[in-house]
Amino acid sequence: MHRSAQRARSVLRLAARHSLYLAFGLAAALAAAGASAQDAYPNRPIRVVVPYPAGGNTDIIARDVMKELSRRLGQPVVIDNKPGANSILGTELAAKAAPDGYTLLVVIGAYANNDSLYRQLPYKSSELVPISQLTRTSLVLVTARPGLRTLDDLVRSGAQGPSPQSFASSGVGSAAHLLGERFARSTAMKGAMHVPYKGTADATTDLVSGRVGFMFDAISAMGPHIRQGRLAALAVTGQDRSPLLPEVPSLxxxxxxxxxxxxxAGVLAPARTPPAIVRKLADEFAQVMKGDELRTRLAAISTEPVGSTPAEFARFIAQEARVNGDVIRQLNISLD
Structure with missing residues (x-):
């Protein structure tokens, strides 16, 4: 009886050891299969969701960049325009997509601001992971008001004039609105009045006519009016002067x-996308953004290539969200 019990215990130990070996072997096989799948990435087309209409600046930048990415990866990279609700519709679509590296999302400043602008969003920022900042674009401060030819002229008119200075934007909570508010506060332009429009075109019409005092907008959009003398450029918002407006000082x-x-503009992926794929994409975008042909095309719209790491882009988004979120909360802006 004693020997029988010993044999039984031996058999159980052997069985347990065998099961453990099988478990280790299975885990190793699964890890190898996962690594192999990531090494082979990509082996089919990649969809890039652009939550804005075709033909706009964001779409143009995305198409130029993704064309180069496609060449480097040897796979089609397909742009999928999903505009609507201040980029929320397309962002939700990407946030809920499979985290396999085959759905990416192009975002702009609205992405960093929407957490503060909306009380309820159909996605959480934790559902997306930064890959790389692609580009940055200087804006220009313009006016058509007579006698305003320098930044100091504008500031004095808003601080000491008989009536508040007004500024235009494409809507409440837009990048131009938030920057206009920051500018008025930083320069002590008392009572600067925000005039929101339904879009940039309507705002520009009233700006050029002098009905509204000033506005921040893209150099590519304001350039023709500046060259024709219809608007005066007072400053560019980048760290340095713009090659397209070399005579205009920076802030x-x-x-x-x-x-x-x-x-x-930058690129995100669904959270839980394998880190190896995120790193690979970030490395590829960094190389894409160094291309001479792409840099030339971007320079034509006063846009600079960036190509940051995921960590750098995460810090950048957090800083944007903090700065603009403070303004949004101080103004008690809510879009829902």
């Missing part, structure tokens, strides 16, 4: 480094 030169601002 840093003018003593306002706290107001340095860029329009920007």
């Amino acid at each position: 840093t030169e003018l003593g306002h480094p706290e107001l340095v601002t860029y329009a920007w």
Whole structure:
């Protein structure tokens, strides 16, 4: 009986050891299969959701960049325009997609601001992971009001004039609105009045006519009006002067480094996308953004290539969300 019990215990130990070996072997096989799948990435087309209409600046930048990415990866990279609700519809679609590296999302400044602008969003920022900041674009401060030819002229008119200075934007909570508010507060332009429009075109019409005092907008959009003398460019919002407006000083030169601002674009992926795929994509985008042909095309719209790491892009988004979120909360803006 004693020997029988010993044999039984031996058999159980052997069985347990065998099961453990099988478990280790299975785990190793699964890890190897996962690594192999990631090494083979991509082996089919990649969809890039652009939550804005076709033909706009964001779409143009995305198509130029993704064309180069496709060449490097050897797979089609397909743009899927999903506009609506201040980019929320397309962002939700990407956030809920499979985290396999085959659905990516292009975002701009609205993405960083929407958490503060909306009380309820159909997605959480934790459902998306940063890959790389692609570009940054200087804006320009313009006016058509007579006698305003420098930033100091504008500031004095808003601080000492008989009536508040007004500024235009494409809507409440837009990048131009938030920057206009930051500018008015930083320069002590008392009572600067925000005039929201339904879009940039309507705002520009009233800006050029002088019905509204000033506005921040893309150099590519304001350039023709500046060249024709219909608008005066007072400052660019980048760290340095723009090659497209070399005679116009930067806000840093003018003593306002706290107001340095860029329009920007970057790429996210669904959370839980394998880290190896995120790193691979970030490395590929970094190389894409160094391309001479792409840099030339971007320069034509006063846009600079970036190509950051995931960690750098995460810090950048957090800083954008903090700065603009503070303004949104101070103004008690809510879009839902």
